[in-house]
Amino acid sequence: MAYSVFIDGEAGTTGLQIRERIETRDDIRLIAIDPDRRKDATARREAFQQADVAILCLPDDAARQAVDLARDLDVRIIDASTAHRVDDRWAFGFPELNAGARHRIADARLVSNPGCYSTGAIAILAPLVAAGLIAPDEPLTINAVSGYTGGGKALIAEYEDGAAPAHFVYGLNQRHKHIPEIMAHAGLSRQPIFAPAVGNFAQGMAVQVPLFLDDRRTLDSLTAALADHYAGQRFIEVAQGTGSRIVPTDLNDTNRLRITVQGDPDNGCATVVAVLDNLGKGASGAAVQNLNIMLGVDEGSGL
Ligand SMILES: NC(=O)C1=CN([C@@H]2O[C@H](COP(=O)(O)OP(=O)(O)OC[C@H]3O[C@@H](n4cnc5c(N)ncnc54)[C@H](OP(=O)(O)O)[C@@H]3O)[C@@H](O)[C@H]2O)C=CC1
Numbered sequence: 001m002a003y004s005v006f007i008d009g010e011a012g013t014t015g016l017q018i019r020e021r022i023e024t025r026d027d028i029r030l031i032a033i034d035p036d037r038r039k040d041a042t043a044r045r046e047a048f049q050q051a052d053v054a055i056l057c058l059p060d061d062a063a064r065q066a067v068d069l070a071r072d073l074d075v076r077i078i079d080a081s082t083a084h085r086v087d088d089r090w091a092f093g094f095p096e097l098n099a100g101a102r103h104r105i106a107d108a109r110l111v112s113n114p115g116c117y118s119t120g121a122i123a124i125l126a127p128l129v130a131a132g133l134i135a136p137d138e139p140l141t142i143n144a145v146s147g148y149t150g151g152g153k154a155l156i157a158e159y160e161d162g163a164a165p166a167h168f169v170y171g172l173n174q175r176h177k178h179i180p181e182i183m184a185h186a187g188l189s190r191q192p193i194f195a196p197a198v199g200n201f202a203q204g205m206a207v208q209v210p211l212f213l214d215d216r217r218t219l220d221s222l223t224a225a226l227a228d229h230y231a232g233q234r235f236i237e238v239a240q241g242t243g244s245r246i247v248p249t250d251l252n253d254t255n256r257l258r259i260t261v262q263g264d265p266d267n268g269c270a271t272v273v274a275v276l277d278n279l280g281k282g283a284s285g286a287a288v289q290n291l292n293i294m295l296g297v298d299e300g301s302g303l
């Protein structure tokens with residue numbers, strides 16, 4: 001039997017990449033609507049009616065409207081937008097977050113995918129807060145650089161037109177939309193300073209958390225806490241760094257995330273860095289992983 005899946009927003013950056021990952025699968029039948037009717041509520045409701053699972057790859061307001069359109073239907077929903085990531089009625093789509101996360105996703109009707117930066121930040125912070133190596137109210141900074149596809153079709157057009165700079169920093173008002181979900185799911189009570197940036201490369205990102213070391217918080221204890229937490233997780237790996245470069249594009253076109261711990265015990269300074277593909281584990285790969293968990297099929301299908 002094939003499951004019916006509707007990708008709402010399938011012509012967008014995230015939607016297209018989800019389609020590529022699932023369109024050749026025998027266990028999935030994609031429901032498509034006429035591209036001219038892609039914003040037509042009637043056509044989309046009909047698609048929701050036929051689907052076992054709908055994946056929303058839409059701006060936040062359109063995602064909220066889609067949920068409303070489907071509210072009395074049986075369809076299960078994965079939302080790739082920011083709209084529902086701190087809403088308790090939605091399962092948070094990060095299966096590796098804690099012991100219950102994967103089961104919650106498997107049983108849920110509504111699953112909200114984490115944001116791309118959030119995936120990197122939460123992957124580092126949640127296990128370290130849980131292990132008592134970071135206090136929930138510790139002053140923290142998170143520095144990140146993303147490929148330009150993270151900004152969707154509008155930012156891609158700026159780069160493809162040659163109009164955009166090689167590199168820019170932004171989010172300097174400290175109101176980036178990922179801050180609430182990072183705090184909620186990493187277990188932080190104090191807002192971290194978040195410094196995102198975009199570089200002139202399409203996909204890939206690095207998310208860094210600088211940390212001061214002490215008697216308890218050593219390079220070894222940080223590495224061990226992260227490695228224990230992710231033991232047996234096929235998409236997340238942990239390593240101690242050797243001072244070499246970290247390249248944001250290293251895991252492009254995969255659903256993997258790599259965490260590297262490095263620093264110098266002599267001066268007590270360290271950084272923990274996560275590398276992932278913003279369109280892989282940061283968006284489309286994660287959506288397909290969650291879809292697989294919800295359908296009860298091999299979690300790596302299509303990935
Ligand atoms: N890009 C990334 O790295 C990540 C993106 N996300 C999230 O995924 C979602 C999609 O982002 P992304 O793919 O980058 O965005 P894009 O701008 O590339 O694509 C959005 C798509 O949604 C369509 N759309 C817009 N409004 C409506 C509507 N009312 N009804 C139906 N379709 C509509 C657009 O069509 P049209 O162009 O014709 O208006 C477009 O095809 C966003 O919420 C984003 O925040 C999540 C993680 C990472």
Ligand SMILES: CC(=O)N[C@@H](CCC(=O)OP(=O)(O)O)C(=O)O
Pocket residue numbers: 080081082114115116117146147148149150151152155177178196198
């Ligand atoms: C480079 C860039 O612009 N990135 C986006 C986040 C991409 C992402 O994860 O989007 P969602 O949270 O909407 O899912 C931003 O900073 O707003």
